[in-house]
Amino acid sequence: MATKFDSTSQMMRQAIYALALGIGAAYIFFGWGIVLQIVLAVITAITVESVFLKIRKMPITSAIGDGSAVLTAVLLAISIPSIAPWWVAVVGVSFAIIFGKQLYGGLGNNPFNPAMLGYAFLLISYPLQMTTWAGDFISFAQALDVVFNLSPADALSGATRLDEVKTQLSLGGVISELTLHSTAQAWVNMGFLLGGLYLLARRVIFWQIPAAFLSGIVITAFLLSFGDSEHYLPAQNHLMLGGTMLGAFFIATDPVTASTTPKGRLIYGFLLGMLIVIIRTFGNYPDGIAFAVLLMNITVPLIDYYTQPKVFGK
Amino acid sequence: MFKKLRSPASQLGGIVIANPCPVDNVEIIQAPLPDKVVLPLQQRMGDEVIPCVKVGDKVLTGQVIAQAQDAFCVSIHASISGTVVAIDAQTIPHQSRLKSKCITIKSDGKDEWVEHKGYADFLHELPQTLVDYIQQSGIVGLGGAGFPTHAKFNTIKPCHTLIINATECEPGIMCDDALMRHYACEVIRGVEILLYISGANQAIIAIEDDKQKAYQSLLTLTHNDKINIVQIPTKYTSGAEKLLIRSLLDVEIPANKFAVDEGIICQNIATTKAISDAVIKGKPLISRIVTVTGDGVAQPNNFEVRLGASFAHIVALARPDSHPHNNRMGGIMMGIDVKTLEVPICKVSNCIFINHTKAKVNIQECIRCGQCNQVCPVGLLPQQLYWYAKSENTDKAMDYNLDSCIECRCCDVVCPSHIPLTQYFSFAKALHRQKTQGQQKVDIARERFEFREYRLERNKTERTKMMARKKEELKQKMANDKTQKSKIAQAMARVKQEKNGNKI
Numbered sequence: 049m050a051t052k053f054d055s056t057s058q059m060m061r062q063a064i065y066a067l068a069l070g071i072g073a074a075y076i077f078f079g080w081g082i083v084l085q086i087v088l089a090v091i092t093a094i095t096v097e098s099v100f101l102k103i104r105k106m107p108i109t110s111a112i113g114d115g116s117a118v119l120t121a122v123l124l125a126i127s128i129p130s131i132a133p134w135w136v137a138v139v140g141v142s143f144a145i146i147f148g149k150q151l152y153g154g155l156g157n158n159p160f161n162p163a164m165l166g167y168a169f170l171l172i173s174y175p176l177q178m179t180t181w182a183g184d185f186i187s188f189a190q191a192l193d194v195v196f197n198l199s200p201a202d203a204l205s206g207a208t209r210l211d212e213v214k215t216q217l218s219l220g221g222v223i224s225e226l227t228l229h230s231t232a233q234a235w236v237n238m239g240f241l242l243g244g245l246y247l248l249a250r251r252v253i254f255w256q257i258p259a260a261f262l263s264g265i266v267i268t269a270f271l272l273s274f275g276d277s278e279h280y281l282p283a284q285n286h287l288m289l290g291g292t293m294l295g296a297f298f299i300a301t302d303p304v305t306a307s308t309t310p311k312g313r314l315i316y317g318f319l320l321g322m323l324i325v326i327i328r329t330f331g332n333y334p335d336g337i338a339f340a341v342l343l344m345n346i347t348v349p350l351i352d353y354y355t356q357p358k359v360f361g362k
Numbered sequence: 363m364f365k366k367l368r369s370p371a372s373q374l375g376g377i378v379i380a381n382p383c384p385v386d387n388v389e390i391i392q393a394p395l396p397d398k399v400v401l402p403l404q405q406r407m408g409d410e411v412i413p414c415v416k417v418g419d420k421v422l423t424g425q426v427i428a429q430a431q432d433a434f435c436v437s438i439h440a441s442i443s444g445t446v447v448a449i450d451a452q453t454i455p456h457q458s459r460l461k462s463k464c465i466t467i468k469s470d471g472k473d474e475w476v477e478h479k480g481y482a483d484f485l486h487e488l489p490q491t492l493v494d495y496i497q498q499s500g501i502v503g504l505g506g507a508g509f510p511t512h513a514k515f516n517t518i519k520p521c522h523t524l525i526i527n528a529t530e531c532e533p534g535i536m537c538d539d540a541l542m543r544h545y546a547c548e549v550i551r552g553v554e555i556l557l558y559i560s561g562a563n564q565a566i567i568a569i570e571d572d573k574q575k576a577y578q579s580l581l582t583l584t585h586n587d588k589i590n591i592v593q594i595p596t597k598y599t600s601g602a603e604k605l606l607i608r609s610l611l612d613v614e615i616p617a618n619k620f621a622v623d624e625g626i627i628c629q630n631i632a633t634t635k636a637i638s639d640a641v642i643k644g645k646p647l648i649s650r651i652v653t654v655t656g657d658g659v660a661q662p663n664n665f666e667v668r669l670g671a672s673f674a675h676i677v678a679l680a681r682p683d684s685h686p687h688n689n690r691m692g693g694i695m696m697g698i699d700v701k702t703l704e705v706p707i708c709k710v711s712n713c714i715f716i717n718h719t720k721a722k723v724n725i726q727e728c729i730r731c732g733q734c735n736q737v738c739p740v741g742l743l744p745q746q747l748y749w750y751a752k753s754e755n756t757d758k759a760m761d762y763n764l765d766s767c768i769e770c771r772c773c774d775v776v777c778p779s780h781i782p783l784t785q786y787f788s789f790a791k792a793l794h795r796q797k798t799q800g801q802q803k804v805d806i807a808r809e810r811f812e813f814r815e816y817r818l819e820r821n822k823t824e825r826t827k828m829m830a831r832k833k834e835e836l837k838q839k840m841a842n843d844k845t846q847k848s849k850i851a852q853a854m855a856r857v858k859q860e861k862n863g864n865k866i
Contacts, residue, residue, distance in 0.1 A: 052778070053733070054778070055724070055726060055778055055779070056726045056727070056729055056731070056778045056779045058778065059729075059731060059778055110726075114726055114727070116729070154727065155729065156727035156728045156729050157727075251733075254732060303729045303731040303732060306730075308730045308732050308735070308743065308745050308746065309735070309743060310735075352743075353761075356743060356746075356763075357735070357741045357743070358741055359741045359742060359763040359766045360604070360605070360608070360617075360739070360740035360766060361604065361615055361619075361740075361766065362616065362617070362763060362766065
């Protein structure tokens with residue numbers, strides 16, 4: 049049990065490795081776009097972080113080496129559409145690193161999840177680019193073309209299942225007549241689920257947040273669809289659509305910005321899951337993970353304070 | 363009667379640390395008599411004891427050279443026979459690295475003992491006589507803290523349970539293991555003496571489950587129904603007094619209380635042997651068993667050595683190599699680094715670690731990963747405490763129960779960022795003490811000032827009141843005077859009238 053991890057960098061690396069399965073699934077179904085986005089994001093992250101560390105007169109190599117900037121970049125790159133133009137990733141990652149992390153004092157001092165802050169910023173600023181998703185497998189050449197030549201992505205695009213369901217419902221459709229399933233998204237979610245289980249097994253993350261997060265989603269979605277099964281998405285579809293598993297195991301578990309007490313993690317995760325379903329159902333944006341995470345980040349100090357474990361002899 | 367505890371230890375925090383330097387054959391090697399010994403006069407508590415010998419005096423082994431004068435001190439004895447050559451400040455193995463007053467005795471090589479006789483028939487003595495005798499024999503807790511043994515018996519609360527801590531507080535230390543194997547008889551006798559003195563209903567000897575030989579040797583010699591021998595999981599911090607009490611008796615002693623307040627007395631296993639030697643044979647505490655270990659010595663083992671001999675004296679017996687070393691007294695977790703080996707072995711020196719100097723590790727930022735609160739044996743949140751300790755926000759740190767931290771360093775060990783958390787916590791504790799003391803002073807000063815203001819104000823109002831009263835009185839008097847005057851006038855008028863009448 050003693051010394052589980054040699055360094056914080058090792059934990060970050062574990063998290064990056066664990067993302068591989070989900071990224072692999074995304075690659076299989078949606079092609080080269082995601083690879084390009086990750087490369088772009090990582091290069092941006094390292095550059096911006098180095099510049100800022102230089103300005104702050106901090107040692108560059110050891111801080112870059114901690115892997116947190118790379119992890120932020122990868123998380124953001126998988127969250128944005130794989131056919132988004134190149135500047136989306138660049139702007140988003142820069143914002144995440146500068147305003148999400150460095151301005152607060154660097155790793156460990158930021159109250160908000162940097163990747164989600166970057167994502168929310170992008171979604172609000174560039175809603176069109178941020179909601180145009182790849183519909184099918186994209187070859188390397190196609191990906192280069194659409195990301196760098198800024199050729200219209202319409203030919204390749206398709207709405208996400210969550211988006212589609214939402215639009216249909218608002219147009220008066222009923223659940224029983226809609227396609228709720230998406231094989232591609234289910235596989236991507238499975239990939240992230242497996243990666244997450246690996247992190248759990250390695251004890252990089254603890255079980256409380258993912259478990260509470262998923263129960264929050266299931267219970268809220270169940271209650272809604274129990275009341276009106278024709279207008280609310282069933283729980284099992286919530287689990288396998290959008291960024292649910294990525295959120296549960298990789299984003300909500302960001303240790304810096306999540307609750308840190310065992311009980312607090314349960315509360316944090318559960319409320320997060322609840323908020324996501326509520327935002328997905330009643331909000332204007334198709335997926336609600338980023339906003340839910342940012343909202344819950346604010347509550348962390350309060351949750352932590354009131355959920356301190358019992359101390360010996362007190 | 364003999365139970366092996368189920369392992370609730372996983373819920374209790376703490377960490378399993380592999381023995382950094384396992385030894386196949388744990389034994390006790392008698393160290394040769396040192397040429398000189400240095401015996402510090404400062405003890406864990408109380409003032410320095412005052413020497414009762416002078417420079418130049420001849421002393422015998424076991425002779426009292428400084429007499430205990432207050433309740434928390436014990437007497438100090440010459441650990442060899444010879445001549446007192448100095449009474450001055452010497453470097454001692456202490457965290458402060460300050461010098462402290464010591465008596466230095468040069469050996470005459472004869473090791474002649476002073477006449478000694480104990481209370482072999484201790485059951486016929488009054489317990490208090492034995493407690494005083496233990497104090498006179500210079501016995502303190504040999505586990506590492508050095509709390510005066512007799513002081514635990516001088517409490518009002520009757521004792522119901524005696525706990526003998528044989529857990530060898532940290533990995534790598536093996537002096538208690540060796541002691542139990544070689545001196546099982548004395549150990550059991552010591553426990554019986556303690557049972558008699560304390561009047562406890564039961565004694566529990568707690569041994570870690572990796573010390574099977576020691577366990578067996580005690581088991582075969584125990585024929586007393588009151589003595590239970592219990593094996594506990596080998597896990598770091600399970601030997602800490604309050605945590606041990608929790609795992610044995612399921613009683614939690616609060617941070618501001620002691621075990622004796624709950625009627626529980628804890629003694630270290632080596633202390634019981636010392637008590638047995640003192641009470642049965644009349645031999646005061648003049649030697650102890652010290653483990654010398656670490657990757658810097660070729661033959662790590664236990665050495666029975668006279669108190670006051672230098673660290674170097676026994677380290678040499680363990681054959682150190684020539685690399686640069688980091689020397690540490692006590693365990694790898696809670697011990698203290700000593701710069702030089704020319705410091706005397708004290709009653710609390712249970713272990714000397716000679717390790718190769720290691721490269722410094724890179725300290726990273728805290729990411730609140732929570733590995734630390736998983737291992738904290740008292741259930742704290744080191745990641746939160748660190749945040750507040752770092753920003754010197756001690757009030758908030760106290761809200762997170764900073765005062766409950768036992769500074770076991772479990773969190774330091776598991777921290778992936780290698781943050782020396784415990785250092786931050788002891789710093790924050792000191793800062794908090796300073797602040798509260800400062801605050802107390804400020805409060806007192808303010809109260810005084812406010813009282814002075816109040817007093818001046820009170821005097822003033824009293825004065826005005828008094829003046830008003832006096833004025834009133836005067837007025838009254840004047841009024842009275844007026845009536846008086848009018849009476850006089852009337853009288854005068856009467857006299858006049860009479861006079862006039864007379865004239866007529």
